[in-house]
Amino acid sequence: MLLPESHQRLQLIQQAGQLIDDYYQRLEELPVTPEITSREIRKFLEPVDFEKEKDLSEVLDSTYEALRDWGLKVPHPGYYGLFNPAPSFAGILADLLAAALNPQAGAWHHNPFGVEMERHLIKYFAGRFGLPVDQAYGSFTSGGSEANSTGVLIALTRQFPAFTRQGLRALPGQPVFYCSEEFHHSFEKIAHTCGLGRDAVHTIKTDNDYRLRADLLQQTIQTDREQGLMPFMVVATAGTTNAGIVDPLDDIAAICREQSLHLHVDAAWGGAVILSDKLKGQLAGIEHADTITVDPHKFLSVPMAAGMLIARNGRWLADTFHIETAYVPESSEVGMDNYRLSHQFSRRLIGLKLFMTIASVGRRGYAKTMEHQVEMAGYLAQQLAERNWRVVADTSLAIVCFEDTNLDGRPHQQRSNAQAAMVDHVVGSGRAWISVTQIADRPVIRVCVTSYLTQTRHIDELVLLLDAARDSVDSVTD
Numbered sequence: 001m002l003l004p005e006s007h008q009r010l011q012l013i014q015q016a017g018q019l020i021d022d023y024y025q026r027l028e029e030l031p032v033t034p035e036i037t038s039r040e041i042r043k044f045l046e047p048v049d050f051e052k053e054k055d056l057s058e059v060l061d062s063t064y065e066a067l068r069d070w071g072l073k074v075p076h077p078g079y080y081g082l083f084n085p086a087p088s089f090a091g092i093l094a095d096l097l098a099a100a101l102n103p104q105a106g107a108w109h110h111n112p113f114g115v116e117m118e119r120h121l122i123k124y125f126a127g128r129f130g131l132p133v134d135q136a137y138g139s140f141t142s143g144g145s146e147a148n149s150t151g152v153l154i155a156l157t158r159q160f161p162a163f164t165r166q167g168l169r170a171l172p173g174q175p176v177f178y179c180s181e182e183f184h185h186s187f188e189k190i191a192h193t194c195g196l197g198r199d200a201v202h203t204i205k206t207d208n209d210y211r212l213r214a215d216l217l218q219q220t221i222q223t224d225r226e227q228g229l230m231p232f233m234v235v236a237t238a239g240t241t242n243a244g245i246v247d248p249l250d251d252i253a254a255i256c257r258e259q260s261l262h263l264h265v266d267a268a269w270g271g272a273v274i275l276s277d278k279l280k281g282q283l284a285g286i287e288h289a290d291t292i293t294v295d296p297h298k299f300l301s302v303p304m305a306a307g308m309l310i311a312r313n314g315r316w317l318a319d320t321f322h323i324e325t326a327y328v329p330e331s332s333e334v335g336m337d338n339y340r341l342s343h344q345f346s347r348r349l350i351g352l353k354l355f356m357t358i359a360s361v362g363r364r365g366y367a368k369t370m371e372h373q374v375e376m377a378g379y380l381a382q383q384l385a386e387r388n389w390r391v392v393a394d395t396s397l398a399i400v401c402f403e404d405t406n407l408d409g410r411p412h413q414q415r416s417n418a419q420a421a422m423v424d425h426v427v428g429s430g431r432a433w434i435s436v437t438q439i440a441d442r443p444v445i446r447v448c449v450t451s452y453l454t455q456t457r458h459i460d461e462l463v464l465l466l467d468a469a470r471d472s473v474d475s476v477t478d
């Protein structure tokens with residue numbers, strides 16, 4: 001019952017293939033944002049009676065339509081969003097294969113090919129980042145949050161040997177770590193869940209370009225030590241969530257070396273550009289990292305969920321996650337069991353979608369795609385500058401943050417409200433999804449070219465939408 005007959009399987013796969021193709025053929029004409037209330041969705045769900053069987057073909061059709069119509073269309077060329085990409089087709093096929101064969105990537109002996117394939121990818125990326133390939137190792141994660149959490153746990157384990165068995169209470173002081181004020185908020189949750197407490201995250205002010213101020217970092221570490229706190233790690237961000245800013249990695253690395261602190265680089269989004277010879281210079285200094293987060297499900301355009309944590313020394317993973325169990329058989333390949341090297345036990349073969357994408361498009365294909373997205377952002381920045389929008393934060397990656405110069409001199413709240421109203425106007429058109437954010441207290445509109453399908457005509461359309469939004473909001477606020 002759970003496995004239909006062969007001819008039905010083929011029909012269903014063909015039907016699913018047709019639906020996916022229909023989605024991508026029509027994507028551009030569909031609205032990016034749904035107009036929907038929870039009431040309507042519940043009205044659809046309530047009659048779904050789990051006491052009765054239903055033909056899978058019908059379930060497939062109706063579920064596809066619900067997913068298509070009642071959610072943001074993330075792959076849409078007009079989705080300028082929060083790093084969720086248009087997925088590569090190779091990645092879609094890989095996820096289908098991974099679901100169908102259901103390989104258990106937790107232990108080498110359960111899926112030698114899967115584990116070796118992920119090892120190959122991790123070593124490849126470690127080499128691109130300039131880490132020592134022989135020693136470096138890592139693991140695929142559910143995303144950036146798990147990878148960052150892995151980085152923090154490795155740092156605690158490295159810095160405080162008593163932490164492993166006795167926990168934080170064995171330490172003579174409160175451990176603290178540092179991020180710029182533009183950090184990703186996963187670190188707050190991580191500090192909470194690993195028992196450090198949220199106050200253990202010390203944020204450092206940024207300079208005029210929104211990069212962590214290394215001088216203030218140095219001073220804060222000094223003051224914290226004098227107060228009996230125990231600094232153990234610095235997080236540098238390579239591609240901030242707000243604006244794609246890269247912290248001064250070389251300067252931060254020098255401080256970490258001098259102060260014997262673990263350097264974690266959160267390159268969840270920006271790290272992908274290491275594949276592009278043209279863009280990788282943005283990440284100069286990343287080779288000094290002890291651990292790096294890079295998420296294939298962001299700028300590397302594979303379907304969610306896929307993160308990666310790479311450590312300079314693979315032994316640190318084993319030190320942090322090692323366990324002995326009677327119920328998992330020993331693998332003949334020592335040191336290659338993911339369940340002893342990472343948070344997860346049972347795990348999906350996450351790396352397959354990255355493997356099949358990079359194996360088919362090649363590094364250069366990937367590089368060209370990202371360079372195109374960066375070019376689209378540059379084109380947008382130029383169009384905006386010509387129309388009295390002010391681009392804020394100089395990033396050479398694919399994000400543009402900007403403000404309306406017509407609002408100069410108005411109070412903060414008024415600027416913030418007016419720009420939010422403009423964004424609502426654009427989103428309400430159904431042609432584009434953009435958002436508002438604050439960079440160091442400055443209200444801005446944020447556009448990230450997350451879909452590799454975005455072309456200049458989509459940017460032109462967005463610029464017209466923004467101008468119309470500004471006209472309509474200005475006429476109300478004047």
Ligand SMILES: Cc1ncc(COP(=O)(O)O)c(C=O)c1O
Nearest residue numbers: 083143144145184186241266268
């Ligand atoms: C810089 C950065 N780090 C970490 C994360 C968290 O990644 P995830 O959402 O995959 O957990 C994000 C998410 O956008 C991010 O931008």
